[in-house]
Amino acid sequence: MTKVSFEQIKGFVFDLDGVITDTSLYHTKAWHQLADKLDVTWSKELEDGLKGISRMDSLEMILKAGHKENDYTYDEKVALATEKNTNYVNEISKMTPENILPGIKAFLDDLRANGYQIALASASKNGPTVLKNLELTDYFPKIVDPASLSKGKPDPEIYTKGAELLGLAPETCIGVEDAAAGIEAINAANEVSVGIGDATLLKDADVRFDNTAEMTLANIKKAMA
Ligand code: G6P
Ligand code: MG
8 A cells, every 4th residue: 555545646747768768778878888988887787876867967976986086077077978968869869759668658648538737857958859759748748847956866856846846745646767766756755656667676666567568547546555
């Protein structure tokens, strides 16, 4: 049983990368490429840890993993993050609605049909472009601006702002995430957390599904009972 009942839920606050679409693969590819260039050893742990983390914080995490956090000036770090973003933007420019993860479109339609409010809580400054390429912009009238945040995930700020944008109390919102840092943020915001992916990684999620196709209102209701 979750902290609130399914019937109390009025809104959904979504992460984007790895939930709506598989852009997490593109982020990973672009960071891995940069890590190789910087001679930082790539690992699954680093890959998982980067999910949900802002661009500059991701770069810091990579440099730290290679004990190189003091090797670059701020301007050099900005240039490295920009290089990663250029590669990432090139990948997302090729995206189409076919890149929407299984079941997501049907789930969003179901949410709309049942009167749930929907917001986006992605740390990505490329979020609106990705939504546009997926032709999903209309589903997300409320988007938290990541540039307005003072702290990134796992801080609850982005999810708290998501609920605020919807005019809803946090406990009446469900947050959906594929990253451990994101689940932590949702829980700290006092929303109900739905995790998509690995059980060990997402062990703190209130509700968890292996993949997006399993995320339906009926399954969420069952899991919250
Ligand atoms: C999301 C992704 C992260 C990414 C971050 C910033 O949270 O999960 O992997 O680093 O957004 O994305 P951006 O497109 O602004 O570099
Ligand atoms: Mg994500």
